Amino acid sequence: MALYGASTEYVLHSLLWLVDNPEPVSSLDLAELQDIPAAFVAKQLPKLEKAGLLIASEGLRGGYRLANPADEISVLAVVDAVEGRKSLFNCQEIRGRCVLFDQQPPRWATQGVCGIHGVMLRAEQAMRQELSQTSLADLARSVRDKAPSPFFGEAQSWFDGRVQTRRTSKVRQRKRSDVS
Amino acid sequence: MALYGASTEYVLHSLLWLVDNPEPVSSLDLAELQDIPAAFVAKQLPKLEKAGLLIASEGLRGGYRLANPADEISVLAVVDAVEGRKSLFNCQEIRGRCVLFDQQPPRWATQGVCGIHGVMLRAEQAMRQELSQTSLADLARSVRDKAPSPFFGEAQSWFDGRVQTRRTSKVRQRKRSDVS
DNA sequence: CAAAACGCGGACTTATAATATCCGCGTATG
DNA sequence: CATACGCGGATATTATAAGTCCGCGTTTTG
Numbered sequence: 001m002a003l004y005g006a007s008t009e010y011v012l013h014s015l016l017w018l019v020d021n022p023e024p025v026s027s028l029d030l031a032e033l034q035d036i037p038a039a040f041v042a043k044q045l046p047k048l049e050k051a052g053l054l055i056a057s058e059g060l061r062g063g064y065r066l067a068n069p070a071d072e073i074s075v076l077a078v079v080d081a082v083e084g085r086k087s088l089f090n091c092q093e094i095r096g097r098c099v100l101f102d103q104q105p106p107r108w109a110t111q112g113v114c115g116i117h118g119v120m121l122r123a124e125q126a127m128r129q130e131l132s133q134t135s136l137a138d139l140a141r142s143v144r145d146k147a148p149s150p151f152f153g154e155a156q157s158w159f160d161g162r163v164q165t166r167r168t169s170k171v172r173q174r175k176r177s178d179v180s
Numbered sequence: 181m182a183l184y185g186a187s188t189e190y191v192l193h194s195l196l197w198l199v200d201n202p203e204p205v206s207s208l209d210l211a212e213l214q215d216i217p218a219a220f221v222a223k224q225l226p227k228l229e230k231a232g233l234l235i236a237s238e239g240l241r242g243g244y245r246l247a248n249p250a251d252e253i254s255v256l257a258v259v260d261a262v263e264g265r266k267s268l269f270n271c272q273e274i275r276g277r278c279v280l281f282d283q284q285p286p287r288w289a290t291q292g293v294c295g296i297h298g299v300m301l302r303a304e305q306a307m308r309q310e311l312s313q314t315s316l317a318d319l320a321r322s323v324r325d326k327a328p329s330p331f332f333g334e335a336q337s338w339f340d341g342r343v344q345t346r347r348t349s350k351v352r353q354r355k356r357s358d359v360s
Numbered sequence: 361c362a363a364a365a366c367g368c369g370g371a372c373t374t375a376t377a378a379t380a381t382c383c384g385c386g387t388a389t390g
Numbered sequence: 391c392a393t394a395c396g397c398g399g400a401t402a403t404t405a406t407a408a409g410t411c412c413g414c415g416t417t418t419t420g
Contacts, residue, residue, distance in 0.1 A: 001406070003183040004269045004300065005378060012296045013274045026395065035277040039381050046397060059388020062395040075299050088307070089184045094193045095323075097215040100334055108326045115322040116192045119255050120184065123310040127268070130303040142295040143275075146288045154280055163394090181377065185407060206366065220409055226368060239417020242366040343365090 008082050010036050011044050012139070015078065017155075019070040019140040024056075024063030029162050044082055051081035071137035076128055078136070088127070089120035188262050190216050191224050192319070195258065197335075198234075199250040199320040204243030209342050224262055231261035251317035256308055258316070268307070269300035 014030040027045050031038035045064055048054040053073055054064045066073065091114050096105035113121070144152075194210040207225050211218035225244055228234040233253055234244045246253065271294050276285035293301070324332075 001378095002267055002270045006272065007378080009269070009272060009274060009296065024395095028395085033279055034274055035279055036274060037380060040379065042396080043380085043398085049396090056396060057388085058386080058396050060392095060394045061389060062387085064396090075296075087182055089189070090182045092186065092189060094189060094214055094216060099213055099215055100331070100338060108328065111326070115319045116189065116255075118322075119311065119314040119319070122314075123307045126306040126310045127303045130306045131299065134299040134302075139295045139299070142298075146291070148288065151280070158280060181407095187408080204366095208366085217409060219411075222367080223369085223409085229367090236367060237417085238367050238415080240363095240365045241418060242416085244367090 003086055003088065004079060004083060007040075007044050008079055010034075010041050011048065011082050012075070012078060014041060014045075015048075015066070015073075015136055016140050016143060018054075018064060018066050019136055022065060023159075024061070024065050025159065026063040026162075029063070029159065033158065048078070048081050051077070053077060053081055066136075069137070070140060071135045073136045074132045075134045075136070075139070076131035079131060087120075088124040089117065091117035091120075183266055183268065184259060184263060187220075187224050188259055190214075190221050191228065191262050192255070192258060194221060194225075195228075195246070195253075195316055196320050196323060198244065198246050199316055202245060203339075204237045204241070204245050205339065206243040209243070209339065213338065228258070228261050231257070233257060233261055246316075249317070250320060251315045253316045254312045255314045255316070255319070256311035259311060267300075268304040269297065271297035271300075 013034055013036075014027075017030060017033065018025060027042040028038050031041045045054060046056070049056045049064070053067055055067045056062070056064050093110070093114065095114050096110045098105070098109070101109065193214055193216075194207075197210060197213065198205060207222040208218050211221045225234060226236070229236045229244070233247055235247045236242070236244055273290065273294065275294050276290045278285070278289070281289065
């Protein structure tokens with residue numbers, strides 16, 4: 001239905017919380033703060049680490065932080081890391097199937113890029129060009145310009161209090177305590 | 181996997197055969213000529229008629245022809261007619277879900293267009309701009325410049341002979357003759 | 361006028377991808 | 391050594407795309 005789906009949306013929103021935040025933030029914190037599916041987000045972030053956009057710290061108090069300054073991370077880089085460089089169009093080389101060629105399409109018919117594929121490639125290029133011109137810093141700025149000052153303090157407090165409140169969260173695993 | 185799928189590809193290739201062809205061509209002819217699924221193509225073309233890009237003639241010897249000169253039909257118009265104005269991205273308004281808002285996001289958080297949605301909209305606009313700049317005539321020209329002259333005659337002959345050869349085609353319906 | 365060849369559109373099936381969850385492992389912290 | 395992480399494989403659940411089938415009305419043609 002759309003080229004870029006919920007994975008990308010979740011990830012982009014999550015990354016905005018990491019801008020200018022030197023402390024690692026866990027995927028669970030990011031998910032619960034934004035009320036998005038935790039297990040799903042946790043599955044997306046390793047892709048960003050492999051792409052070199054995030055740095056992960058393991059173990060207790062671990063989490064993610066940006067690998068580079070936010071103004072050096074383009075939306076295009078994020079999208080490609082999450083969705084895997086999706087193309088606008090998959091050419092199936094219909095031009096060579098014409099029955100007049102009888103299974104043996106001549107060279108003139110299949111050489112170069114298919115005209116239909118060509119216009120799609122140009123459109124894709126225009127799209128990627130636009131995505132490459134916006135950075136996480138740009139996005140974060142547009143959000144912060146709207147928010148009132150007290151909000152950032154509240155957000156910081158929420159992160160600080162996480163280690164305690166997680167204990168009472170709805171998402172709880174039962175190691176070997178589930179027996180009546 | 182891609183924003184535009186096989187429907188669009190089949191349709192665009194089919195339309196190229198209608199450029200400068202005043203005689204109506206049936207969907208079955210278009211499908212068999214290009215070796216693409218006939219029932220599927222037959223399902224796409226009515227969309228183009230409703231969009232005003234094609235004119236259909238019913239009954240025996242019926243078929244489709246372009247409603248306008250090929251240089252007035254953009255690839256964008258075709259794609260929108262077939263796929264229904266797909267967007268690059270579906271914003272789910274994640275920004276309003278932040279738990280700090282406690283179910284009641286303040287106005288500053290949800291007013292205007294979401295920054296992430298915004299960059300996607302700009303990219304989509306750039307893509308559509310590019311698709312709108314290419315017409316069916318442009319595509320047809322790039323194909324014809326490659327093909328040798330005799331090819332067009334062969335194609336014309338194939339269409340002319342269709343009414344007879346269809347009789348022996350593999351795709352044959354059995355009205356009430358299927359009894360052992 | 362009846363058969364044939366069309367377009368039309370709904371119902372249906374299948375294939376594939378997107379979304380989401382679960383579980384066990386290794387690792388760092390305190 | 392218990393806890394809270396990241397990691398990754400396996401699995402379930404939808405949703406969408408791709409493809410098929412069938413019955414109806416329309417138009418030509420013999």
